[in-house]
Amino acid sequence: MIKLLPTKHLLLVAAISTAIAVGLIALPDERQSKNERISITANAEIVDQSQLTFSDLQPLSPLTIKDKLTTVSFPTEEPITDVYNAPAPEALVAKKSAPKFKEQSIVIQSGDSLSRVLSKGGVSAQDIYKVSQADKDQKMLLKMRPGQTLNFITNEVTGQLTALTFVINRLDSVTFTRNEDQFERSQNTRTPDIVQTYKEAEINNSLFVDGLRSGISQPLLIELANIFGWDIDFALDIRKGDSLSVLFEEKLLDGEKIGNGNILAAQFINNGRTYQAIRYETKSGSSYYTPDGLAMRKAFIRTPVDFTRISSKFNPNRLHPIFKTSRPHRGVDYAAASGTPVKAAGDGKISFAGKQNGYGNVVIIDHGKGYQTLYAHLRGFARGTKRGARVQQGKIIAYVGQTGWATGPHLHYEFRINGTHKNPVTVKLPNDDPMPKNDLKNYLPYAKQIVATLSNSHSPAFAQKLAALRN
16 A cells, blocks of 8 residues: 555654654653653645656655754653762761860879770760870870869860870870870970079977967978088077078979078088088089088988987996996987887998997997997888998988896997997088088178078077077
């Protein structure tokens, strides 16, 4: 039947079929939009087969088909988009958010540790480990004591520890600052202001009672006793009316006193005699000297034990308490509680440590240049006390007891010079090594200046007492 159709009819059918096919291909899926409308217009033209030429019978191109179509429109209610709106990760949101810092300050309590304190403050275990690693060499965070403070800052947005400061005391602290994924450690030390302060006191009861009443702290009074202890026996030599004056340093932080510094100069009036001491630092260290440059420190301390009283004085004709016969007492007996430490009176070498007749347990020290000291009736010896051992002045060598011929716990102490017994209470003690000549040149002008400062600070009563002694 197809063969019976004229050629021009066949061409017309082909053109219409092609147009419909193109329209079907371009037609959108019903699921995408049910409201879309398609308009297709086909212009059919009757062509006389006899008038067609070979040039007229050319294949149809898309452009030709497009020219034959009027308009294809696809109206939609909403625009189509390919963007998928997925929520961003919380960590990414927190990282891009503005930081919100929280500061906390916690006072260390008994039983606290770094981990316990920071965990309560919301710090992660990972950050606690990182900050402890930054302190692994110094280990200051492991040495926290009750009363000290931890100040730290956290970022509430990210939950990270930003900075931590361990306040050791009012002057010293350690800070750990976050640098990306680790912490950097820095030591911080504040320098207090130093001012010179003058105090004086008159002794009517005791050094400590009257000194404290005059505003001199107990640590300063103990240091004063150590400075003048080679010349003054504060248990036996103090008299009512004795006076002292002291020029020392005070440490101020933000205008508030936080402690005392060094004693710069001091003066003591004892039983009509005047002693002066000036602090000066040489290459070998700091020490106290007289205004002339002699060392206040003597080669021996006056009393090698903290005692309650002298139970028996130096007496060549003493009546022995046990044998009731006249036997010389060539030393001094210092009554003290059993177990009280006994100190070496000076530098030297132990020549004997053991039992010796009526002395009981005894230690003998040779100090050189003919000086020798003996310590008897000891309960026991300190560790390291043995023959041949070297000791330094003030080292504990034994403990008070009542071994041998003793009626009660006490220390029997003898002082010998070239084999001759001397009264330990009154013997003139040799000075320590003198100041080197090179230091002495610089010291003498300084000593003159500091003595003038001390004198200008005296109250009228103290100055009047000094003037009476000079006259």
